[in-house]
Amino acid sequence: MAATEAIIRVSGLVTRFGPQVIHDGLDLEVRPGEVLGIVGGSGTGKSVLLRMIVGLLRPAGGRIEVFGKELSRLPDAERRAVERRWGMLFQDGALFSSLTVAENVEAPLREHTRLSPRLMDELAGLKIALAGLPHNACGKYPSELSGGMRKRAGLARALALDPEIVFLDEPTAGLDPIGAAAFDSLILELSRTLGLTVVMVTHDLDSLYAICDRVAVLADRKVMAIAPVRELERHPHAWIQSYFHGPRARAAQATSGET
Amino acid sequence: MPVREGRCNAMSVSADTEYWTIDAAGAAILPRGRWTIAEAGRIDAALARLSVRGSGIRRIALDRLERVDTAGAWMICKLARRCDLDVATSVECPDPGKLNLILRVEAAHAEPADMPVPGNPVLRVLERLGKATVDSLERAGSIIGFLGQTVAIGASVLVRPRRMRLTSMVHHMEQAGLNALPIVGLIAFLIGIVLAFQGASQLERFGAQIFVVNLIGISILREIGILLTAIVVAGRSGSAFAAQLGAMKINEEIDALRTLGLDPMVVLVLPRVLALTLMMPVLAFFADMAGLVGGGLMAWVALGVSPEVYVDRLSTAVSINALMVGLVKAPVFGALIALIGCYEGLQTGGSSDSLGRQTTMAVVEGIFIVIVADAAFSIFFNVVGI
Numbered sequence: 083m084a085a086t087e088a089i090i091r092v093s094g095l096v097t098r099f100g101p102q103v104i105h106d107g108l109d110l111e112v113r114p115g116e117v118l119g120i121v122g123g124s125g126t127g128k129s130v131l132l133r134m135i136v137g138l139l140r141p142a143g144g145r146i147e148v149f150g151k152e153l154s155r156l157p158d159a160e161r162r163a164v165e166r167r168w169g170m171l172f173q174d175g176a177l178f179s180s181l182t183v184a185e186n187v188e189a190p191l192r193e194h195t196r197l198s199p200r201l202m203d204e205l206a207g208l209k210i211a212l213a214g215l216p217h218n219a220c221g222k223y224p225s226e227l228s229g230g231m232r233k234r235a236g237l238a239r240a241l242a243l244d245p246e247i248v249f250l251d252e253p254t255a256g257l258d259p260i261g262a263a264a265f266d267s268l269i270l271e272l273s274r275t276l277g278l279t280v281v282m283v284t285h286d287l288d289s290l291y292a293i294c295d296r297v298a299v300l301a302d303r304k305v306m307a308i309a310p311v312r313e314l315e316r317h318p319h320a321w322i323q324s325y326f327h328g329p330r331a332r333a334a335q336a337t338s339g340e341t
Numbered sequence: 342m343p344v345r346e347g348r349c350n351a352m353s354v355s356a357d358t359e360y361w362t363i364d365a366a367g368a369a370i371l372p373r374g375r376w377t378i379a380e381a382g383r384i385d386a387a388l389a390r391l392s393v394r395g396s397g398i399r400r401i402a403l404d405r406l407e408r409v410d411t412a413g414a415w416m417i418c419k420l421a422r423r424c425d426l427d428v429a430t431s432v433e434c435p436d437p438g439k440l441n442l443i444l445r446v447e448a449a450h451a452e453p454a455d456m457p458v459p460g461n462p463v464l465r466v467l468e469r470l471g472k473a474t475v476d477s478l479e480r481a482g483s484i485i486g487f488l489g490q491t492v493a494i495g496a497s498v499l500v501r502p503r504r505m506r507l508t509s510m511v512h513h514m515e516q517a518g519l520n521a522l523p524i525v526g527l528i529a530f531l532i533g534i535v536l537a538f539q540g541a542s543q544l545e546r547f548g549a550q551i552f553v554v555n556l557i558g559i560s561i562l563r564e565i566g567i568l569l570t571a572i573v574v575a576g577r578s579g580s581a582f583a584a585q586l587g588a589m590k591i592n593e594e595i596d597a598l599r600t601l602g603l604d605p606m607v608v609l610v611l612p613r614v615l616a617l618t619l620m621m622p623v624l625a626f627f628a629d630m631a632g633l634v635g636g637g638l639m640a641w642v643a644l645g646v647s648p649e650v651y652v653d654r655l656s657t658a659v660s661i662n663a664l665m666v667g668l669v670k671a672p673v674f675g676a677l678i679a680l681i682g683c684y685e686g687l688q689t690g691g692s693s694d695s696l697g698r699q700t701t702m703a704v705v706e707g708i709f710i711v712i713v714a715d716a717a718f719s720i721f722f723n724v725v726g727i
Contacts, residue, residue: 244378276410
């Protein structure tokens with residue numbers, strides 16, 4: 083595994099918002115095909131890191147390479163070509179509110195592929211069903227959906243182009259436990275069968291134990307540790323200790339030990 | 342590898358294509374290459390040409406499939422359907438991951454997404470017309486209801502004045518009133534200039550240039566000053582009220598207020614309506630004065646009417662009634678604009694799309710209702726004889 087080329091490589095990342103320094107010399111490598119969880123306390127810049135990687139925010143320093151290319155230096159056309167190789171699920175779905183769910187999922191298809199309308203409808207219906215939404219959700223507008231359903235619709239849109247990397251910002255937050263577990267298993271299955279690389283910011287300990295190959299801990303403006311979750315439990319850092327040995331963590335460990 | 346097209350022989354199978362081959366015995370179809378979203382369009386077209394009826398294909402073997410994603414997996418499922426095969430029993434794949442994906446896709450049982458079917462165009466136009474008529478009637482009814490609600494709340498606050506949000510009201514008086522003075526004044530001043538110039542060039546033909554002062558005085562004080570102010574305020578503050586309340590609605594802030602036992606009508610609507618009702622006469626008076634100054638300036642420059650003569654003419658030509666007739670309308674217009682703005686803001690649904698629509702609506706309806714009210718005032722003053 084160590085020999086494989088990293089699909090995402092962040093080195094020496096510096097992020098500043100005014101006087102506030104969020105990341106200072108942060109390094110992170112994501113391997114192809116892995117499910118990487120990113121955890122950290124509030125305000126440690128987890129979501130910001132995702133936004134940096136996909137190019138929504140510009141770093142104050144450091145390099146970010148995705149697929150071996152440094153995005154900020156690419157010409158527009160190449161940049162767009164890279165952008166269609168990933169999908170992102172935002173915290174609240176970020177669906178286009180003037181489009182129905184099906185039209186939301188079709189939006190990237192329409193933009194980046196040449197498919198017949200019928201095939202596009204079929205694929206959109208498939209993605210929506212795969213994301214666990216009932217079929218009658220296709221024609222609904224985002225404002226008519228619950229938070230969990232919006233999240234699923236957002237995932238369906240992120241998966242529309244069958245990307246190589248998916249970025250998930252708190253994918254299971256706000257879902258009921260059954261829905262969250264189904265979401266986890268869906269992500270894991272897609273990752274395994276499609277060779278999908280998944281980078282997820284999450285606070286869901288169950289997700290960490292159930293599907294993450296490795297977990298990166300953000301603390302002190304850096305990636306404090308990155309390792310499989312079982313190894314992380316033994317890390318001496320105080321925050322990591324309290325994170326993995328709090329009452330909630332013990333419950334998650336117990337359940338994942340049974341399976 | 343061309344596909345044999347146009348043959349309906351029941352026992353024939355289309356030949357190999359770029360995307361699949363058929364084994365020598367004719368019992369298995371072997372997809373090959375990359376079955377991914379990038380190829381999905383072409384695979385789908387090839388599938389549409391495939392004719393397999395009664396061909397004896399029993400299996401779909403995926404040994405030669407290089408790569409498959411969910412779109413490709415769906416194509417495999419479609420291939421199976423075309424061959425009248427069951428995915429679960431007939432697809433063979435050495436890679437359990439791929440097979441699993443295909444089974445999952447089959448289980449998701451993709452149907453085409455529900456798309457609205459366009460009906461008869463004539464009926465559609467009629468349907469839209471009917472809907473729009475009923476909608477606008479309902480809307481009119483509900484605006485009147487909202488007006489009643491505001492008046493009732495206003496009365497209840499009168500009884501218990503401590504419920505009034507004074508800070509909020511003063512804030513909106515500043516935002517919607519004081520801060521609007523420059524733009525309202527400038528526009529009225531410019532219109533005064535235009536009016537004087539146009540009036541003078543017409544009256545010149547009768548040698549009655551001096552009557553331009555009457556024209557400016559009456560038209561600005563009675564109608565133009567207040568109407569201009571109302572239009573500017575509707576565009577400036579009516580839209581702002583709608584956008585503020587709409588954003589709060591989307592953010593669930595309105596619901597939060599209700600759960601905290603606060604009435605949004607008291608906290609949000611009443612201060613805005615009162616603020617605009619109180620500030621509108623001030624704005625209108627300022628606009629009147631700016632318009633008169635603009636007209637006077639133009640009369641002086643273009644017609645040589647000196648300021649002393651202008652003021653003198655004005656005081657004989659225009660009674661105080663003209664000013665009062667204009668100003669009496671101001672609070673009514675202010676209240677109407679604020680009411681419509683708040684009403685439309687509160688009608689916002691959950692989406693940003695709807696927020697934009699409601700804001701536009703607030704401006705359009707605000708201006709419309711002001712002009713309707715102005716017409717009603719004109720009729721009233723005419724009947725009363727002012």
